[in-house]
Amino acid sequence: xxxxxxxxxxxxxxxxxxxxxxxxxxxxxxxYIHWYRQLPSQGPEYVIHGLxxxxxxxxxxxxxAEDRKSSTLILHRATLRDAxxxxxxxxxxxxxxxxxxxxxxxxxxxxxx
Amino acid sequence: DAGVTQSPTHLIKTRGQQVTLRCSxxxxxxTVSWYQQALGQGPQFIFQYYEEEERQxxxxxxxxxxxxxxxYSSELNVNALLLGDSALYLCASSLTSKGFRSYNEQFFGPxxxxxxx
Numbered sequence: 001x002x003x004x005x006x007x008x009x010x011x012x013x014x015x016x017x018x019x020x021x022x023x024x025x026x027x028x029x030x031x032y033i034h035w036y037r038q039l040p041s042q043g044p045e046y047v048i049h050g051l052x053x054x055x056x057x058x059x060x061x062x063x064x065a066e067d068r069k070s071s072t073l074i075l076h077r078a079t080l081r082d083a084x085x086x087x088x089x090x091x092x093x094x095x096x097x098x099x100x101x102x103x104x105x106x107x108x109x110x111x112x113x
Numbered sequence: 114d115a116g117v118t119q120s121p122t123h124l125i126k127t128r129g130q131q132v133t134l135r136c137s138x139x140x141x142x143x144t145v146s147w148y149q150q151a152l153g154q155g156p157q158f159i160f161q162y163y164e165e166e167e168r169q170x171x172x173x174x175x176x177x178x179x180x181x182x183x184x185y186s187s188e189l190n191v192n193a194l195l196l197g198d199s200a201l202y203l204c205a206s207s208l209t210s211k212g213f214r215s216y217n218e219q220f221f222g223p224x225x226x227x228x229x230x
Contacts, residue, residue, distance in 0.1 A: 036219075043117075043203050043221030044156065087155060100146070100169050101205075101219065103155030 002026040002090040009108040012078045020073040020107055022088030027068050030092040034101065035062065035073050037084040044087065044103075047073065083111045115140070117206050117222035125228045126194050134189040134225045138206030144168075145187040146219065147179060148203040156203055162187050163209055191227075199229045 005023040012018040024033065035047040048055055048062045050071070055062040061074040075082055085106040118137045126132050138145050144163045148156035158171035162181035176192045185206075191198055205219040 041223075043205070043224050044219075045221065046218040049218070085155075100158050100161065100171070101148075101156075102158065103148075106155055 002028065002031055004088045004090055004104050006086075006088050006104060006107045008105065009110065011110045011112065012075075013112050014080060015077050018075040018078045018082070018109065018111075020075075020086050020088075020109065021070065022072070023070045024088070024090045025069045027090050028092065031068075031090045032092070033062065033064060033068075033071050034089040034091065035060070036087045036089065036101070036103075037082075038087070038106070039081075039084045047086070078109075078111045080111050080113065083109055085109070117204055117220050119202075119204050119222040119225050121225060122223070123226045123228075125230060127230050128194055128196060130194050130229075131190065131192045132194060132227060134191075134202050134204075134227070136187045136189070136204030136206075136222060138185050138187070138204075139220045142206035142208050142220070143185050144207045144209045144217075145181060145185065146205045146207070147187070147189045148205065148221075149173070150201040150203055150224070152200070159189070194229045196229050199227060201226050 002024050034049040036044040037047050038044040048060050050062045063072045085108050087103050087106040089101050117139050120135045146161040147159040150156040159173050160170040161168050165181045178190045181187045201224040203224045204222045207217040207219045
């Protein structure tokens with residue numbers, strides 16, 4: 001699986017947008033970009049995934065660079081509940097289907113009231 | 114839907130002992146993966162079970178073994194415990210896709226906190 005690079009930590013104010021970057025320069029053509037987050041004292045939870053096009057769901061948006069070597073997770077209006085560790089994971093379709101997720105250190109997001 | 118459940122929530126063992134952790138997958142899921150998460154680190158993949166067989170394995174020694182039952186629930190066994198085995202053990206379930214490039218998100222349980230003294 002391709003290696004990812006994320007900032008160790010980021011801060012935001014409540015109700016403001018948050019842009020969480022991820023670099024994955026060794027991504028291959030069949031690799032998906034996945035985002036999971038882990039709230040305090042909980043297991044990770046799925047946020048969003050994409051392959052080539054930008055994606056939106058009820059939780060967030062995923063903006064993927066044209067060359068796919070980087071992506072950005074966008075939380076449109078951060079809430080206190082969004083404070084978590086956010087993991088960007090790159091894995092191919094086969095890897096995804098077989099379920100092996102390779103987690104890095106992630107980005108610790110702090111949301112201020 | 115109860116989601117993924119794990120038992121016990123906490124466990125304390127001493128070095129050299131053996132431990133068994135249990136996981137019940139989300140309803141309708143047939144695949145179970147196990148992860149180890151040391152304090153301050155991201156989860157590390159141990160192995161995955163599908164159709165009662167180990168399908169993939171991460172970089173963990175043979176002291177780590179598992180089992181999947183016909184009802185898709187799973188156990189993680191760790192023998193000869195070391196201090197370094199102290200961690201949060203996470204179980205994740207998913208539905209194995211039969212389609213090309215189909216995506217199967219994983220649902221994680223709350224984990225079992227294992228402390229080895």
